[in-house]
Amino acid sequence: MPPLHPKTMNDEGGAKSKPRKPKPTTLTNSHALFNSTIRKPFLKQILFTFLLVLALYALFNAFFNPSIDTSSSVSLAAGIATVKYPAVKVYLYDLPTRFTYGVINHHSLARGGSRAAGDMSSLKYPGHQHMSEWYLFSDLTRPESERVGSPVVRVSDPEDAELFFVPFFSSLSLIVNPVRPAGSVPEKPPVYSDEENQEALVEWLERQEYWKKNNGRDHVIVASDPNAMYRVIDRVKNSVLLVSDFGRVRPDQGSLVKDIVVPYSHRIRTYPGDVSVDKRKTLLFFMGNRYRKEVMREGRFVTHSSKF
Incomplete structure (x- = not known):
């Protein structure tokens, strides 16, 4: 029966085993795994950035009226769009x-x-x-x-x-x-x-x-x-x-x-309050439903009181 692993003869007549491929080391396996795991997210990141830029471009074109005066300027800083309109x-x-x-x-x-x-x-x-x-x-x-x-x-x-x-x-x-009390007579006509x-x-x-x-x-x-x-x-x-x-x-x-x-x-x-209002540029106020109590005086409605 022939041997499972036939020997080859070297120049000196000695037996020589058939060369085998070296087993990959742990370092080689880790390097390949690192490349395969890093390459995909990196490509995804590039794709995401491209799509984000494209979306922002479409957003600006959709919401900023191109008919606005050319003296208007649109700037993008820290991811926040700011529109400056002419006076x-x-x-x-x-x-x-x-x-x-x-x-x-x-x-x-x-x-x-x-x-x-x-x-x-x-x-x-x-x-x-x-x-x-x-x-x-x-x-x-x-x-x-x-x-x-x-x-x-x-x-x-x-x-x-x-x-x-x-x-x-x-x-x-x-x-x-x-405003005069109801039923009172003025001293002189206005x-x-x-x-x-x-x-x-x-x-x-x-x-x-x-x-x-x-x-x-x-x-x-x-x-x-x-x-x-x-x-x-x-x-x-x-x-x-x-x-x-x-x-x-x-x-x-x-x-x-x-x-x-x-x-x-x-x-x-x-x-x-503790926060000053002197330097505020925006005044916020409540705008909601309101109910008025009306009284008729001198042929027109006059507010008697109101509840918000």
């Missing part, structure tokens, strides 16, 4: 004094103050919850040196304007005459009429060239009190209305599509 160009109407400082003067007179003589621009607006109309007016009348970096640029030429701001103090006008001022304002606007141009659609009017501008709301409903809510505005007069809800800001500095 809005606003023309501030030079309204007759009766619609601005004249309202402040009448509010003071109705409470025992003295009549302002001459220039009334030094009059102080009485603080209350609808001071947004005063803050916006004050911002636009500041010197340009104090408005550097503002998202709103005031323009002197209406041809350059994107929006037209109408600085009528509509909420203050509403409360010029103090000399100020909010309804007359509303109608006079709209008549003035309807004579303006740029109001006629777009039927008021690019005009901004503050009506933050729920009853502000109620007498003429149908004549200014095309405008951008700054409101506190839509409780007394019909769907054909106002909506979230064209109008803006302005938060109350008259008590913002009375916040007693």
Whole structure:
């Protein structure tokens, strides 16, 4: 019977075993295993990175309107997209004094103050919850040196304007005459009429060239009190209305599509917390369901109390 492992003869005649392949060492096996386990995740990582970049590119193209002005810039820093829009160009109407400082003067007179003589621009607006109309007016009348970096640029030429701001103090006008207790008789008839001022304002606007141009659609009017501008709301409903809510505005007069809800800001500095609010650039506020208790007075609704 031949041997299982036949021998071969060497030059010296001695027997020589058939050469065998060396067994792989433990180190060789580990190296191969390492290469096989590392290569796949590495390829997956490259593929994932490529898909992420592609997704971000598609996201930017889908959500950032290409019609935005070329002066806009989009930057990506630390994985967060930031959009910088060009400043809005606003023309501030030079309204007759009766619609601005004249309202402040009448509010003071109705409470025992003295009549302002001459220039009334030094009059102080009485603080209350609808001071947004005063803050916006004050911002636009500041010197340009104090408005550097503002998202709103005031323009002197209406041809350059994107929006037209109408600085009528509509909420203050509403409360010029103090509310009388039901059934009481006033000592003398009021000399100020909010309804007359509303109608006079709209008549003035309807004579303006740029109001006629777009039927008021690019005009901004503050009506933050729920009853502000109620007498003429149908004549200014095309405008951008700054409101506190839509409780007394019909769907054909106002909506979230064209109008803006302005938060109350008259008590913002009375916040007693440990975190200062002076340097905050964003004012957050609650916008939810609300219920009003209404009473009828002098032919119109007046808020008696409210619950949020």
